[in-house]
Amino acid sequence: MKILVVAATRAELAECFQNFGLAEGNFIQTPHFDILITGVGMTATAFALGQHLSASAAYKLVINLGIAGCYDHNIPLGSLVNITIDEFSELGAEDKDEFLTIDAMGFGKSRYFARDIPAGLGLPEVNGITINKVHGNKQSIDSIIKRLNPVTESMEGAAVFYSCEQLDIPCIQIRSISNYVEERNREAWKIGLAIKNLNNWAIKFLTYD
Numbered sequence: 001m002k003i004l005v006v007a008a009t010r011a012e013l014a015e016c017f018q019n020f021g022l023a024e025g026n027f028i029q030t031p032h033f034d035i036l037i038t039g040v041g042m043t044a045t046a047f048a049l050g051q052h053l054s055a056s057a058a059y060k061l062v063i064n065l066g067i068a069g070c071y072d073h074n075i076p077l078g079s080l081v082n083i084t085i086d087e088f089s090e091l092g093a094e095d096k097d098e099f100l101t102i103d104a105m106g107f108g109k110s111r112y113f114a115r116d117i118p119a120g121l122g123l124p125e126v127n128g129i130t131i132n133k134v135h136g137n138k139q140s141i142d143s144i145i146k147r148l149n150p151v152t153e154s155m156e157g158a159a160v161f162y163s164c165e166q167l168d169i170p171c172i173q174i175r176s177i178s179n180y181v182e183e184r185n186r187e188a189w190k191i192g193l194a195i196k197n198l199n200n201w202a203i204k205f206l207t208y209d
């Protein structure tokens with residue numbers, strides 16, 4: 001069985017495409033792994049991945065790769081992390097100053113997990129949140145730290161975990177830190193470094209798997 005690599009944008013896997021000589025397009029097949037480019041955000045990701053997994057042969061592992069924001073300033077930009085717990089942090093209801101999760105409302109669950117993590121990844125395991133609106137305001141950042149204390153933030157991770165849980169497929173999420181979650185400061189982002197480190201890791205993992 002093959003691995004399925006899932007990323008929001010082709011740019012995040014640029015060196016993988018170059019290294020393996022891969023074709024254009026949003027779905028690429030090789031003998032050992034396939035790549036699915038979903039588009040940015042949880043809705044695009046859940047649709048593309050659900051559609052693909054429902055129609056395809058079984059995969060031994062789904063790997064969500066991408067860049068991410070980080071709440072922990074002790075983790076250097078460009079570091080890779082293994083996100084093992086990911087949460088739809090906006091899914092619920094405001095109750096005056098409190099937040100009711102979808103779990104508390106009795107409509108489902110907001111927290112999802114990596115499944116069957118391969119041994120020896122050697123990356124720090126952290127908890128993340130998945131959001132529609134990137135945090136860039138001190139008040140909302142303080143509030144989410146107080147409520148969930150996340151280490152990372154992305155726009156897709158929990159949607160990949162959710163889709164794989166629905167279909168009982170092993171799944172991991174490896175992200176490279178491109179920026180700190182802070183008052184919006186786009187000049188401080190190190191997207192190039194994060195993508196380079198992510199691709200170096202992915203090329204090794206996909207070559208020696």
Ligand SMILES: O=C(O)c1cccc(C(=O)CC[C@H]2O[C@@H](n3cnc4c(=O)[nH]cnc43)[C@H](O)[C@@H]2O)c1
Pocket residue numbers: 008009040041066067068069070131134135153154155156178179180181186
């Ligand atoms: O210009 C912006 O404000 C902006 C905000 C988030 C992401 C981008 C991108 O260009 C990359 C898309 C990709 O990156 C992930 N990502 C990276 N940093 C963060 C973050 O701080 N919060 C949430 N998502 C982040 C995300 O998964 C996107 O798919 C530009």
